[in-house]
Amino acid sequence: MLRVSDVAFGYVPEQTLFKDVSFTIESGEFLAVGGRNGCGKTTITRLLVGLETPRTGRIFYNDTDITGWTPAKRSQYIGYVFQQPDRQMFRPTVAQEVAFGPEQQGYSRAEVKEITAQALERVRLSDKADAYPPLLHRGEKQRVAIASALAMQSEILILDEPTSGQDGTETKELLGLLQSLRKDGLAIVLITHDMEIIASQCSRVLVMGNQTKAFDGSPEELFTKRDDLEALGLERPACVSLSMAVPSLGYCASMEEFTKRMITYKQQGGR
Ligand SMILES: Nc1ncnc2c1ncn2[C@@H]1O[C@H](COP(=O)(O)OP(=O)(O)OP(=O)(O)O)[C@@H](O)[C@H]1O
Ligand SMILES: [Mg+2]
Numbered sequence: 001m002l003r004v005s006d007v008a009f010g011y012v013p014e015q016t017l018f019k020d021v022s023f024t025i026e027s028g029e030f031l032a033v034g035g036r037n038g039c040g041k042t043t044i045t046r047l048l049v050g051l052e053t054p055r056t057g058r059i060f061y062n063d064t065d066i067t068g069w070t071p072a073k074r075s076q077y078i079g080y081v082f083q084q085p086d087r088q089m090f091r092p093t094v095a096q097e098v099a100f101g102p103e104q105q106g107y108s109r110a111e112v113k114e115i116t117a118q119a120l121e122r123v124r125l126s127d128k129a130d131a132y133p134p135l136l137h138r139g140e141k142q143r144v145a146i147a148s149a150l151a152m153q154s155e156i157l158i159l160d161e162p163t164s165g166q167d168g169t170e171t172k173e174l175l176g177l178l179q180s181l182r183k184d185g186l187a188i189v190l191i192t193h194d195m196e197i198i199a200s201q202c203s204r205v206l207v208m209g210n211q212t213k214a215f216d217g218s219p220e221e222l223f224t225k226r227d228d229l230e231a232l233g234l235e236r237p238a239c240v241s242l243s244m245a246v247p248s249l250g251y252c253a254s255m256e257e258f259t260k261r262m263i264t265y266k267q268q269g270g271r
Contacts, residue, residue: 001027001187002048002078002156007057009040009047017043021057021213023206025156025187030178032198032219033191035208036233041191042083044208045158048189050074075101079149081159085141086134094136094144095120095129101152119147123177139170146177157181158189163197175201195237199223200254207232220251 001024008019017040025031033041046052048059050071058067061077082088091097099116107115120126123143128136133144142162149157157178163171178188179201192198198205199219207215207222209232215222223229223240236244243252249265252258 003060007054030188032202032205039208078156079154081145083160085145089133098147119151123147156187199237
């Protein structure tokens with residue numbers, strides 16, 4: 001669906017932040033983007049939404065070259081939840097904020113109202129329709145940004161470290177919402193430093209390394225086959241370390257899975 005082809009980028013001419021970066025994003029995928037601080041994760045997503053322009057290379061959406069498209073034009077396909085979502089909100093109520101996209105797309109007032117109501121319902125924010133966005137909690141602001149993407153019928157949703165600094169309940173709620181959107185066919189791109197989330201939620205991981213892509217594959221392959229996790233600024237999550245320490249238990253993507261498997265394993269006498 002989205003294809004990044006041989007992209008290179010630097011913020012200033014004498015700097016090459018990364019080069020030779022190619023990858024695809026397919027519908028229904030839950031792609032994690034990982035790597036050390038400053039390796040270029042946020043920058044990659046800024047290139048996807050058109051906030052930066054690649055120095056070389058192209059970006060395609062369903063074989064259409066969108067490299068020269070403005071962020072506004074791309075926003076009908078790609079939604080973005082900023083690390084600080086209040087920076088992307090500028091209207092006085094939640095409903096008006098979510099209505100902005102469909103208004104720009106030329107829908108009638110009645111249609112915009114209906115689209116907005118549906119999007120707010122989908123993210124369970126109908127009761128905050130008249131609230132002033134800056135007064136919402138961060139988790140709610142994120143959901144406003146997600147509702148804005150849904151109102152635009154975006155097919156890809158990018159979130160920049162949405163779970164950092166959030167408590168367990170907020171994180172669980174957000175991940176539940178993202179998984180249900182993924183079931184509806186959206187592609188989710190999640191920048192995260194959380195290894196447990198990568199293992200338990202994501203279908204694929206893209207890792208940025210030293211000035212280029214260092215890994216592109218399944219979380220299982222990343223966490224069981226790579227011996228350079230530390231160099232990449234990653235670590236094996238506890239559920240994977242534990243499952244690897246028990247012979248023939250098999251890969252466990254979460255602590256819940258590990259606990260369940262261990263119960264069966266013990267019942268079978270450790271075989
Ligand atoms: N507007 C800018 N001008 C110049 N340099 C920048 C700019 N924005 C980011 N950088 C630099 O580019 C590099 C990559 O930044 P980026 O924000 O993409 O990294 P990141 O992988 O998202 O890091 P983090 O994990 O800390 O969020 C960093 O060294 C950063 O300081
Ligand atoms: Mg970042």
